[in-house]
Amino acid sequence: MTATALAQRDFTAVIGLEVHVQLETETKIFCGCSTRGNDAEPNTRTCPVCLGLPGALPVLNKAAVEAAVKVGKALNADIAEETQFHRKNYYYPDLPKNFQISQYDAPICADGQLSITVEDDRREVAIRRAHLEEDPGSLTHQGGSIDTAEYTLIDYNRAGTPLMEIVTEPDFRSPAETRAFLSKLEEVLEYLGVFDPTEDGSLRVDANISLIPTEEIDDGSITTSALESANRTEVKNISSHKGAEKALAYEVTRQRNAVERGRAVEQETRHWDESRGITVSMRSKEAEKDYRYFPEADLPPLAVADWKEEISIPELPDARRERFRDEYGLDSESAAKLTSTKAVADFFENVAEQFDPALAATWVADNLLGELNYRDMTIADVTDRFGEFTHLIELVDAGDITTKNAEEVVLRRMLDEELTPEAVIDSEGLGRVDEDAVVTAVTDTLDENPDAIADYHAGEDGAVNFLVGQVMQKTGGSADPGEVNTLLRERLEDWGHQQSVEITSFSWCGQWWCSLPIYPIVL
Ligand code: ADP
Ligand code: MG
Ligand code: ZN
Numbered sequence: 082m083t084a085t086a087l088a089q090r091d092f093t094a095v096i097g098l099e100v101h102v103q104l105e106t107e108t109k110i111f112c113g114c115s116t117r118g119n120d121a122e123p124n125t126r127t128c129p130v131c132l133g134l135p136g137a138l139p140v141l142n143k144a145a146v147e148a149a150v151k152v153g154k155a156l157n158a159d160i161a162e163e164t165q166f167h168r169k170n171y172y173y174p175d176l177p178k179n180f181q182i183s184q185y186d187a188p189i190c191a192d193g194q195l196s197i198t199v200e201d202d203r204r205e206v207a208i209r210r211a212h213l214e215e216d217p218g219s220l221t222h223q224g225g226s227i228d229t230a231e232y233t234l235i236d237y238n239r240a241g242t243p244l245m246e247i248v249t250e251p252d253f254r255s256p257a258e259t260r261a262f263l264s265k266l267e268e269v270l271e272y273l274g275v276f277d278p279t280e281d282g283s284l285r286v287d288a289n290i291s292l293i294p295t296e297e298i299d300d301g302s303i304t305t306s307a308l309e310s311a312n313r314t315e316v317k318n319i320s321s322h323k324g325a326e327k328a329l330a331y332e333v334t335r336q337r338n339a340v341e342r343g344r345a346v347e348q349e350t351r352h353w354d355e356s357r358g359i360t361v362s363m364r365s366k367e368a369e370k371d372y373r374y375f376p377e378a379d380l381p382p383l384a385v386a387d388w389k390e391e392i393s394i395p396e397l398p399d400a401r402r403e404r405f406r407d408e409y410g411l412d413s414e415s416a417a418k419l420t421s422t423k424a425v426a427d428f429f430e431n432v433a434e435q436f437d438p439a440l441a442a443t444w445v446a447d448n449l450l451g452e453l454n455y456r457d458m459t460i461a462d463v464t465d466r467f468g469e470f471t472h473l474i475e476l477v478d479a480g481d482i483t484t485k486n487a488e489e490v491v492l493r494r495m496l497d498e499e500l501t502p503e504a505v506i507d508s509e510g511l512g513r514v515d516e517d518a519v520v521t522a523v524t525d526t527l528d529e530n531p532d533a534i535a536d537y538h539a540g541e542d543g544a545v546n547f548l549v550g551q552v553m554q555k556t557g558g559s560a561d562p563g564e565v566n567t568l569l570r571e572r573l574e575d576w577g578h579q580q581s582v583e584i585t586s587f588s589w590c591g592q593w594w595c596s597l598p599i600y601p602i603v604l
Contacts, residue, residue, distance in 0.1 A: 090294050090295075090296075090340075091294070091295040091296070092292035092293065092294055092295060092337065092340060093254060093292070093293055093294075093295045093298055094253075094254060094255060094256075094290060094291075094292060094329075094333045094336075095251045095253075095254065095290070095291050095292070095293045095298075095303065095308070095311065095313075096251060096253035096254070096255075096256070096258075096259055096288060096289065096290045096329060097248070097249050097250060097251035097252070097253070097288075097289045098247075098248075098249045098253070098259055098262065098263075098286055098287070098288055098289070098325070099246055099247070099248050099249075099286070099287040099288075099289070100246070100247045100248075100249075100263070100266065100284065100285075100286050101216075101244050101245070101246050101247075101284070101285045101286070101287075102152075102244065102245045102246075102247065102266075102270060102276055102283070102284050103116075103216060103242050103243070103244055103276070103277075103280065103282075103283040103284070104145055104148040104149065104152075104242075104243040104244070104245055104275050104276065105148070105274070105275055105276055105277050106142060106144040106145050106148065106243055107144070108142055108144075109130075109131055109142065109215070109240075109241035109242055109243065110141070110142045110145045110182075110213070110214075110215050110241055110242070110243035110244075111130055111131070111139030111140060111141065111142070111182065111215060111241055111380075112128050112130035112131050112139070112140070112241055113128070114126045114127060114128050114130075114131055114241060116242050116243075119238075119280060119281060121238055123234070123236035123237075123238060124235075124236055124237050124238060125238065126237075126238040127237045127238065127240070130241070131215075131237060131240045131241035132177050132237060132240075133176070133177035133178030133179075138379050139182060139377075139379055139380055141166075141380060141383065142243065145213060145243035146189070146213070146383065146385070147392050148243070148245075148273075148275040149189050149190065149211070149213050149243075149245055150189070150190075150385065150388075150389050150392045151273045151275055151392060151394050152190065152211060152245055152247070152270065152273065152275060153189060153190030153193065153211060154392070154394045155269050155270075155272075155273055155394055155397055156190065156193030156194065156195055156208050156211065156247070156269075157193050157194055157195075158190040158191060158192055158193025158194075158208060158211060159190065159191050159192050159193075160189065160190055160385060160389045161187060161188065161189050161190070161191070161385055162384070162385060162386040163187065163382050163383065163384050163385065163386065164184065164187050164188065164189045164213075164382065164383050164385055165184065165185075165186075165187040165376060165377075165382045165383070166182050166183070166184055166213075166376070166377040166380045166383075167182075167183055167184060167185035167186075167374045167375060167376055167377055168180040168181070168182060168183075168374065168375055168376075168377050169181045169182075169183040169185070169214075169372045169374055170372055170373045170374075171367075171371075171372060173217075174218075174220070174233075174235055175217035175218045175219070175220055175235065175240070176215075176217045176218065176240065177218075177237065177240070181214060181215060181217065182214060182215050182377050182380070183212065183213075183214035183215075183246075184212035184213055184214065185374045187382075188210040188211065188212035188213075189211065189212055189213055189385065190208075190210065190211040190212070191209070191210045191211075192207075192208070192209070192210075193207075193208035193211065194206060194207050194208055195208060195262065195265060195266060195269070196265075196399065197258065197261045197262050197265050198261065199255075199257060199258050199261045206249055206250070206252045206253070206258075206262055207249065207250040207252055208247060208248070208249055208250070209248045209249060209250050210247075210248050211245055211246065211247040211248070212245070212246055213243065213244070213245060214244050214245075214246060215240070215241050215242070215243070215244060216239050216240065216241065216242040216243070216244040217239070217240055218235055218236055218237040218238070218239055218240040219235075219236050219238075219239045219282070220233050220234070220235055221233065221234040221236070226352075226354055226356070226357075227318075227352055227363070228352070228361060228363075239282075247266070249262070251289065251291075251303070251308060256325070256326040256327075256329035256330045256333065257326060259286075259288065259322075259325050259326060259329060260322045260323070260325060260326040263284070263286065263322040263325060264322055265398075266284075267284060267322075268398050268421070268422070269397060269398060271422055271423060272395055272396075272397055272398055272422075272423045273394060273395070274395075274423070281320075282320055284320070284321075285318075285319065285320050286319040286320070286324070286325050287315055287316065287317050287319070288315070288316045288319060288325055288328060288329055288332075289313050289314070289315050289316075290313060290314055290316065290329055290332050290333065290336070291308075291311035291312060291313035291314075291336070291346070292311070292333075292336050292337065292340055292346065293307055293308070293311050294307075312345060312346045312347065312348040313346075313348060313366075314332060314336070314346065314347070314348070314349055314350070314351050314360070314366075315349075315350045315351070315366055316328050316329070316332055316350075316351045316352070316353050316360050317350060317351070317352055317353065317363070318352050318353045318354075318355075319353045320355075324353060324355060327358065328353040328360060331358065331359060331360055332351070332360055335360065347362070347365075348365070348366050349362055349363070349364065349365050349366050350362075350363045350364050350365070350366050350367070351363055395423065398420050401420045401426055402416045402417060402420045403416075405419060405420060405426075405429075408438075409433060409438035409439075409441075409442065410438065410439070411438070411442055415442050415446045418446045418450060419442065419445060419446050422459075422460065424459070424460045424461055424464065425445070425450065425460045428445060428460050428464060428467070429441060429442070429445045429446070431467060432444065432445055432467075432470070432471060432474070435471055435474075436471075436474055436478070440474065440478070441474075444470075444474050448488050448492060449463070449470065449492070452492055452493060452496055453496070456496060456497075458496065463496070466495075469495065469501050469502060470495075472501075472502055473487055473491060473492060473495070473502040474487075476502060476506070481512070482506060482511055482512075483511075483559070483560070483561040483562070484561070484563075485561070485562055486509075486511050486558065486559070487502075490505065490509055490511065491505045491506060491509075491511070494509075510557065510559070511558075511559055512559070518556060519552070519556055519560045519564070519565065519568070520568070522552045522555035522556050522560070523552055523565065523568050523569060523572060525555065526548055526551040526552050526555065526569075527548070527569075527572060527573075527576075529551075530547075530548060530551065533547055533548055534573065534576065537573050538573075538576075545566060545569055545570060545573070548569050549562055549565050549566050549569060552565045552569070553565065
């Protein structure tokens, strides 16, 4: 095809992801070293196995396998009856053995799917496989990025952390779809309790992308030959959802520009440079044969057949969202908020056991989550203060404190200063409102503000807000503004009624040119 003909064709972005997820276990996948290495001195969480010393033998961590089975079940994948580890050979200093123990033709999970929602459109992303492997050590490039650094520091604390590589089919058609997928995946992993999203680098993505002539994409599915003949790039070093979206958007533009100028896209591996916001060429793409895979003879094949049945998973986000709508009558937005993490959903359900679900939803979804979010806190920061939180709702429910004060004063100080609700109420003097005092304050306020009363009767509804403010001031903020509002309106209406009764005794203006009645002035 000539360059012009090529440039005139319509292309669709086709994207597939390889997602590396660190599984949360106490110890590494093939040795007893701790996985909590992030704050430790470099190279202190190591042993002969994860340093690859001669003669050291790997022993498989049962917890890592169980976590992998959970992920497989959550992705609705087939779990292997028997699985096998392979050596993936490559020379790079992040793995001192010069090979990575990974899985090849017998991955622990295959053929799954995960549904995502993009712009209200729900669809399934096919998962080709998900296998177990060991994480390499981490490299820190000094004085530049990977291609310009003066030297590189190596920390093997991370080497041997259990990693699951989840490979999707090339089912994405836009960078935004990959972001939705990664969020959903992270959500599911959090529900399973096998993943810590707050850990740096716990989810890393390689993104494969090619441009395929739109005419070759039929009903969303692409022929194998079109996929294979397309030159794709694999972008490495992406460590966030946003990063994936940005790196792919950059790559779509770069490839489109190449195609429009009649140039072929190189099949290559590129590196996402987060700080510069660009992808840079790293090397020509390696092929499978470059890795010389062969079975890891130090680890016998693993029978998962019977054991996999015993490994259970909790209710997942989609199912829980639906149940929250049915069982508690929540709207979609609240149901989504209240199931955003398993911890939030558990917290809400515990509150809903004690109160009306609608009240529980308002308190958890709107008040608590809003205030936590504002403070960069999460529900985990308050789970052990559950009793204090429900006590606050009880106090409001019993009328001991107003909703406004509970939301705007007590809850905020509870979070900022770790105080109990009582401590805040005492220190602010927000105790039970004296009804008589409120009534007196309303009467006094009306007496003192005849202008506002006149404005109200002239149709200026804003006058009521002014009066409410005055009453709130007189009661030191302890009255319920809603109640004060109602009380004031009742009084103002009575006032109007009294006036309309009295105006029946009007007399006519005596002037011949005037047909207006004269109203008596009522004060
Ligand atoms: P490799 O082993 O070379 O990385 P795979 O065939 O295992 O290649 O595929 C890796 C990833 O690349 C998968 O996520 C797959 O969906 C994706 N992929 C395959 N073909 C294409 C393509 N033409 N365009 C974009 N992504 C692709
Ligand atoms: Mg790959
Ligand atoms: Zn070790």
